[in-house]
Amino acid sequence: MVRRLAQVVLALAVAAIPVVVTTSPSEARPSYGLSVPSVFSPNGDGVQDSVRVRYTVPEPTRVRLEVSRAGRGKGRVVRKVDLGWKVKGTYRWTWDGRNEQGNRIGEGLYRVTLALPDGSGVAGDRVKADTSFTAELSSPVHGERGARARVFPRSTEVADAVELTAYSGEKRLESLRLVISNAVGKVVRDADVDELLLTGGGYRYGYGRTVAWAAKRGGRPLPRGSYTAVVTGRDKAGNTGMSAPLEVWVSGDQLVWKETTTTVTPSESRVGVCAYTTANGCGEDHPCGQVVPSALFEGGLSYRPAACVPADPDRSDAATSRHMLEVPEAAGVRGLGAVRVSFVGAPTTAGGPDTGTLSVPGTTTSTVHGTSGESAWVEGPAWGEGLVAAYNVPHRAPAAVWDFGTSGTDSVDVASFTVDVRYLVVAD
Structure with missing residues (x-):
């Protein structure tokens, strides 16, 4: 009886000793992961209209993704998707830039989140929906209200030219051009104006440059009349656009001092x-x-x-x-x-x-x-x-x-x- 009691006590003592299980680094359980590109252009033009989301699950998991606003309206969910059960591995989901109602989202910042079974989530980097392109064109009016740009190519006392300043604040520019056409639409000047603009401190604030247009071709003045100048461009997301047109009057008169x-x-x-x-x-x-x-x-x-x-x-x-x-x-x-x-x-x-x-x-x-x-x-x-x-x-x-x-x-x-x-x- 005493011997049996001793065996029971020994068994209980052994059971009370904590068991430590060690795992080699190669056996460590991987974490959930989510990767999202930084920009896409869901405007229906066929260029970068969708964004591919890459996610990793370390174990069999029911995958749910949510897309929410990250800028204005931060936190508002615009799209939810249930991708079902996935075994351990890395997968991809393509978002077409549409919300729950099937409409294209507006321009702005968004965030994709992988919802986990415990109620938490893994948030990816912000992705920008870039759906537009903007450009500007201006010319000095020299203090005259409502003045239109004018150029006097027939002047002999001075080599006259009108300054046309092109600008775009797009950060991912692919091209920017100044195009001048006559009254019947024929292009008389096409200039590349996509120069990087920097502040005195070296900060980038856009692209553009000023073109001095003398309204001459082959050294000869263009015909008198109205011409139209515009700035056209394209960004790396595939968006295109143009400035408001600027009328330039090519005069038949001369300037004198x-x-x-x-x-x-x-x-x-x-x-x-x-x-x-x-x-x-x-x-x-x-x-x-x-x-x-x-x-x-x-x-x-x-x-x-x-x-x-x-x-x-x-x-x-x-x-x-x-x-x-x-x-x-x-x-x-x-x-x-x-x-x-x-x-x-x-x-x-x-x-x-x-x-x-x-x-x-x-x-x-x-x-x-x-x-x-x-x-x-x-x-x-x-x-x-x-x-x-x-x-x-x-x-x-x-x-x-x-x-x-x-x-x-x-x-x-x-x-x-x-x-x-x-x-x-x-x-x-």
Whole structure:
């Protein structure tokens, strides 16, 4: 009896010892897997209309897949599919880009999920449904409201051309072309414009380039009349599209240079520092000096530097102002070609050594120091093309723009500015 009891106790003790089962790496159970391509184009054009989903099951499993929105409307399920029981292995399912109702899905981001028996799921990478192609085409109007693009190929004083700027923000571009046709649809210019566009920091922001079209073939001007320019393109998903058409008028007239001189007082020509910009924060760090009516010259201004109170490291003691002279006659053609500005003034305190600084911005900036002086001719003046009305900026004709100021202990009064402008006009 005692011996039998001992055998039972020994058996119970052995049963209580935990059993550890080890598995070699080659025997480790594989995990569920799901792989989805990054983009497809379910628009019915026969190119990349479907996407092939690859999934792996490590054991006999009933496979259910769900497709849901991953961008706007995130989480909303648009398609469910029950693929039945699958033994261990890797399989593929092709999604035709249609939802539960059999309709093609809209453009956007989607995610495919493999639903597991325990209620969890394995989510694949996002897939983009890319169903459209966009392109833009523009041309400067040089400050003229509602102006159409014009080119003057018969000009002899200047080799005229109209700038046509093509752009597409597509990230996976295959081709982008500028096509110009005459009134009966015959193509007169076909240019490849799919150049990669980079910011100063090296970031890609699209494709395109500017084409200067002279409306000539074989060195001879094209016939006078209306021509149509469009940008056409195709992305790597197979989507095609085109810009809105842009009318270009090929003129039978010629352009000639014209030069005018206008004298203005500082008071009448002064504009706000933000008159030609939509930049956020414009004027926040404006210098602390004062620009007040001159006691020496009627219509003049007196530039009087002053230290900031309290001290502000972001602001200087300078006294500055911006000035402008619009030239409406230059609107709609090519804007201003060049600007030259001179000024006449005197130290605020007679006999003093004080000087001011005139600055005329353009392709290069001309700067003059003194109480009187004249800038060099500045080509490509800063606002010579005018401004099309935009957020927070009014519509403006082409204009000469310049700045004047003093700093430190220099205080100057300016009596007048004389502005020379050079621009193209249609010959009489």
